[in-house]
Amino acid sequence: MTEEWEEYMMPDLEKKDVQDAFDRIKKKRPKNLDDVFHAAHDLAFEKINCLNCGNCCKTTSPIFRDVDVSRIAKKFKMTSGEFENRYLRMDDENDWVLQESPCAFLNEDNSCFIYDVRPQACREYPHTDRKKMYQVLDLTKKNMDVCPAVNVIAKEVVNEFKK
Numbered sequence: 001m002t003e004e005w006e007e008y009m010m011p012d013l014e015k016k017d018v019q020d021a022f023d024r025i026k027k028k029r030p031k032n033l034d035d036v037f038h039a040a041h042d043l044a045f046e047k048i049n050c051l052n053c054g055n056c057c058k059t060t061s062p063i064f065r066d067v068d069v070s071r072i073a074k075k076f077k078m079t080s081g082e083f084e085n086r087y088l089r090m091d092d093e094n095d096w097v098l099q100e101s102p103c104a105f106l107n108e109d110n111s112c113f114i115y116d117v118r119p120q121a122c123r124e125y126p127h128t129d130r131k132k133m134y135q136v137l138d139l140t141k142k143n144m145d146v147c148p149a150v151n152v153i154a155k156e157v158v159n160e161f162k163k
Helices: 012-028 033-047 055-059 066-075 080-087 120-124 133-143 148-162
Strands: 088-090 096-098
Touching: 012 133, 012 148, 033 133, 033 148, 066 080, 066 120, 080 088, 133 148
Parallel strands: none
Antiparallel strands: 088 096
């Protein structure tokens, strides 16, 4: 991650406070949780351009569903099995993930070589504009280690519920 993005990341103590606040929010399940997250998501991505970071693609792997594998393999004119053998491995939870990081499809400018057929997990990342956000709060806490935008969003959400 570049120095430019370090300003958006939280020190460990602050991160722990935000994660604890998420635990309290998850237990309460406020009715407006999705609205607060979605507003914070939109605000964060007005400031942050993912192409200036690409940390998600450099450090983590999305889960590849069968439909993702089929679609991407078709783009490369190979079978799903050939695609799996060349690019993927089965993780401990029996999900298809990339064999290595950074992502094999990440271009030097942080753009995605397969953007038009990218996996659903990539399309939805960082998962902060989903419905039923209480279901993915634990994932959001993990994504704070990866994505500067998630840190901005998380702080905004916690601040909103402190009011």
